[in-house]
Amino acid sequence: MTQCFDAALRAFQPALPLAVGLSGGADSTALLLACAERWPGQVQAIHVHHGLQAAADGFEQHCRALCARLQVPLTVQRVDARAAPGQSPEDAARQARYKAFEVAALASQAQAAIQSIALAQHADDQVETLLLALSRGAGVAGLAAMPMHWRRAGLDWHRPLLRVPGPDVRAWLQARGETWVEDPSNRDERYTRNRIRSRLLPALQAALPQFRATFARSAAHAAQASALLQELAAEDLVRVGTPPRVAALQALSPARQANVLRHWLRTQHATTPSTAQLQALQRQIAACRTRGHQIHLRVGRGFVQCRQGELHWYNSAVLTPTST
Template sequence: MSAPRDVPALLPAQSPGPVLVALSGGLDSSVLLHALAALPDYRARGLRALHIHHGLHAQADAWQAHCAALCASLGVACEVRRVEVARDSGLGLEGAARAARRAAFAEVLRAGEWLALAHHRDDQAETFLLRALRGSGPEGLAAMQAQRPFAAGQLWRPLLAVPREVLRAYAQRHALCWIEDPANTDLHHDRNFLRHQVLPLLRQRWPQAEAALAASAALSGQASALLGVREEAWLAEHAPDNTLALDALRREPPAQRARLLRRWVAQQAAPALPARGIAALENEVLHAGDGARFAWHGVEIRRWRAHLHLLPPPAPWPAAWSASWDGRAPLALPDGGELALHGAAGFAQPLTVRARRGGERLRLPGRTHSSALKHLLQEAAMPPWRRFALPLLWEGDTLQAAGDTLLSAPFAAWLQARGAQLAWRPPAA
């Protein structure tokens, strides 16, 4: 068996752009930074490193100092970002740390920069096994992608085809020092259990187990990409405005409906739709009436007028909330929405803004009598979640506007005479 090539030789000689290395100080990221620093084009394009200080371990400050010293020895700029790890997020400590880390990556990554992560072939094999044990489909079994868009730049895993043993040999050959995080040996974590208990046992029978599992991940990725081509085209036709047409969805077989729903949710950067969500949508939303909904992780899918809508759950206004507004500056609403007056300096007298309380009436332009606001909203086909957050503008006891489309005759005339416009930005707009 021939000796493996040195790690820099396994990397592209030409940098894809300015590269930011996520440096934990462990073996893998230390090797990645050292190898990239050995390639002149990466230095020329602006190679730098980022260390995330989680504050979860007694040695966290020492790890930061270690990373700073490594970068100084290589002549690479190093930025340190301290993060607060939420302990009550429901993700567990490891998941919360990962979420905080990703948020920091997104904040630090510059436009057009490539975030280099040091995941390798053994990591890919472990991820494939974890996803398989969770019952994942082709997307999940594809495990980690070598490259994909992320924040203002790209996320890049240049070592994804390189075995861990090659990285360790490189580190020893170049006398690198690295951090051994005790958490990496805690068998309570699923990945550590696979790494230290399951995979060594598999290698006794199948010496190329990691390579085979990583290859299966690659094949799953290819299958997922092929399926995705049709699904992207389908969604472009039937969900062009981020609402999904129910009639078209029902014509698809159940397994394809599930894939389309997951991809539609992913397109809108929402949390992944859980398996129970697919079942709930099939049983409680697709064949129900308007207003049926399924909520998870801070978002929800609602059925309305033969379409599915993906929304954040409505935020209730505080009881009896009201505000005096003169129109001179935008008014922040308690649910995160906003009211603004464009084309006029302000109102002659401040108006009162408050939420619906029931029983309101409004006389629209061209009508001789007032109508119940409830009926006007139904005529306008305003979705229920918009009605829930609708700001009402009052002049004394007279309703002048509901949102920015239902205007009283006098108020509409006042705006028209000045070439002005009322603008309401709902929280989910």
């Protein structure tokens, strides 16, 4: 069962030095062990202490002991991962982790010049992410799930285990006699991801033994479609302008209009409309045939308003109009 894990690590060719996100769980423990053995002296670890549960101190102690044994430098970042109103606890923790990884990597530049960060999500995590997206009615961007490689904050980010089944990761550790810590929250079925893990994955394994590979192909197809839609949206945004002109938007098909509006709101204003909000905005755009027609709708975290034939978005918290 460990051949898949070994093959994934052989194929992993990051720019060095490398930092590994280390939670103390089985997946990140295995990834750090494998990377430290392959690139001695070129690997560091970053542990994010969320402070959300009593077990968090135990996670940190495990990470410190492991890194001391491996002679791997460890950075511990303590964060406030409490969810904001309307934000899921999982999303809040994820955003806090990424920010902490960036801060730790940039802080080390003067000493070790970290070039890459490796995260330990595996094939089961990818399936869970895809099923979560389906449960929320996500579009192709959501169904693309998690990429294996991307650029962020001047760093290369990798998920080298994304095609490795979760059981294979644990089998690799067990074969070496290694230990890890178990996060008690992973058994809490109040969280949808945990219900998917405990109930759906075993059923999929019984009914569709190749589900990890086939779901990964579907996610890859969705990622390709999402990239094409982003290219089209960028071209259409040049055509309609920033701020978008209502008349130019009306010349587009409904699908292209929705695509470019999402792109405008996400790239220019870092906000995402709900399906209902976007549909309401499109209805107003279609009805906007006179100079006196008013548009004033809540969209994402703020409002869209029509002024002089152009759409403007402003943040409802500060009521500051923004036109780019």
